[in-house]
Amino acid sequence: MPQMHADPASAGLASATSDAVTLKVTGLRTHFRIGSTIAKAVDDVDLTVRQGKTLAVVGESGSGKSVTSLSIMRLLAPSATIVDGTMAFTRRDGTVVDLARAKNRVMRGIRGQEIAMIFQEPMTSLNPLYTVGDQIIEMIRLHETISRAEARGRARRMLELVEIASPERRLDDYPHSMSGGMRQRVMIALALACNPFLLIADEPTTALDVTIQAQILELLRRLQQEMGMSILFITHNLGVVAEIADDVAVMYAGKVVEQAPVNALFKAPRHPYTKGLIACIPDPARDRDAAGGRRLLSPIPGSVPSVTNLPKGCAYADRCPLVVAKCREESPPLIAVGALHSTRCWRHEDV
Ligand SMILES: Nc1ncnc2c1ncn2[C@@H]1O[C@H](COP(=O)(O)OP(=O)(O)OP(=O)(O)O)[C@@H](O)[C@H]1O
Numbered sequence: 001m002p003q004m005h006a007d008p009a010s011a012g013l014a015s016a017t018s019d020a021v022t023l024k025v026t027g028l029r030t031h032f033r034i035g036s037t038i039a040k041a042v043d044d045v046d047l048t049v050r051q052g053k054t055l056a057v058v059g060e061s062g063s064g065k066s067v068t069s070l071s072i073m074r075l076l077a078p079s080a081t082i083v084d085g086t087m088a089f090t091r092r093d094g095t096v097v098d099l100a101r102a103k104n105r106v107m108r109g110i111r112g113q114e115i116a117m118i119f120q121e122p123m124t125s126l127n128p129l130y131t132v133g134d135q136i137i138e139m140i141r142l143h144e145t146i147s148r149a150e151a152r153g154r155a156r157r158m159l160e161l162v163e164i165a166s167p168e169r170r171l172d173d174y175p176h177s178m179s180g181g182m183r184q185r186v187m188i189a190l191a192l193a194c195n196p197f198l199l200i201a202d203e204p205t206t207a208l209d210v211t212i213q214a215q216i217l218e219l220l221r222r223l224q225q226e227m228g229m230s231i232l233f234i235t236h237n238l239g240v241v242a243e244i245a246d247d248v249a250v251m252y253a254g255k256v257v258e259q260a261p262v263n264a265l266f267k268a269p270r271h272p273y274t275k276g277l278i279a280c281i282p283d284p285a286r287d288r289d290a291a292g293g294r295r296l297l298s299p300i301p302g303s304v305p306s307v308t309n310l311p312k313g314c315a316y317a318d319r320c321p322l323v324v325a326k327c328r329e330e331s332p333p334l335i336a337v338g339a340l341h342s343t344r345c346w347r348h349e350d351v
Pocket of ligand 1 (some may be wrong): 032034039042059060061062063064065066067068077079182307
């Protein structure tokens with residue numbers, strides 16, 4: 001059974017078995033209705049988040065990453081519906097619940113306590129009218145019956161945990177008086193205050209400069225080791241994936257087109273889209289031409305098809321260098337190509 005600590009700030013090394021699964025999403029379809037049009041924002045997504053590990057979900061803008069995470073949290077816009085699929089989440093007590101079908105009352109108990117979320121922009125979660133201390137205390141007392149003084153002590157330890165200097169003084173600060181990096185640390189403290197079992201991080205470092213970004217990634221890695229939580233990390237940046245992930249799921253036009261352990265994905269991608277994305281990672285040595293020192297990036301030609309008008313076959317066919325007739329006729333299923341490695345490509349042997 002998963003280990004738990006009432007106080008995450010004093011949690012020791014938690015045990016995490018790599019083959020235990022925290023979240024298994026199978027065949028998830030989340031569609032939007034816009035008038036008479038259906039937008040298949042998420043269409044047959046399979047994902048596995050292993051216990052104590054980080055699964056990075058990567059893909060271009062509009063590929064369905066955020067809609068996937070909002071489906072897991074059941075925080076979708078009213079125009080969106082989960083039309084199919086299961087999301088098996090292993091709770092703290094070891095029981096498994098299907099988040100696609102759980103009652104709203106059950107979801108309210110899970111959100112914040114067992115699954116927490118952090119966003120790109122901390123101000124979407126932080127209230128500008130309250131001090132950061134009050135917000136963390138409020139969050140703790142929402143889920144636990146402890147005194148305000150005890151909750152304040154815990155809030156201070158949470159700020160310490162996310163490496164904020166002078167935490168006692170900082171508790172009385174308002175979010176706007178803090179830097180972007182510090183606000184992101186506060187949001188992490190807020191998310192982790194109830195010791196979640198799964199943390200969903202949606203582009204949490206995108207708005208930060210590179211140095212602060214590296215510090216926040218390092219912080220998340222350390223906290224994960226100390227608290228044993230699983231992380232679903234959403235990003236469009238494969239460089240960040242290499243830094244943080246154990247496993248990677250690559251999304252394209254509402255589908256996961258490849259999932260693999262991070263080393264396998266970078267060393268031997270088995271989908272042409274993944275290979276294309278890897279080729280786009282800036283590499284100063286490779287990408288400078290001798291004459292002008294100019295960067296020669298190789299973005300993938302073409303663009304993602306609209307999710308309101310997806311083609312019959314593989315959605316990547318129009319951009320794919322390996323395309324054959326079958327690709328335009330039939331959408332490939334997820335095909336297992338190795339241990340924990342699967343791809344949606346008819347030509348996977350030739351990638
Ligand atoms: N409220 C909405 N109403 C209609 N369509 C939506 C809505 N929210 C998202 N979509 C559509 O769902 C698709 C997936 O969007 P999503 O935000 O999940 O992409 P993403 O991969 O997270 O992109 P980004 O990296 O830009 O955040 C997009 O085509 C988008 O237009």
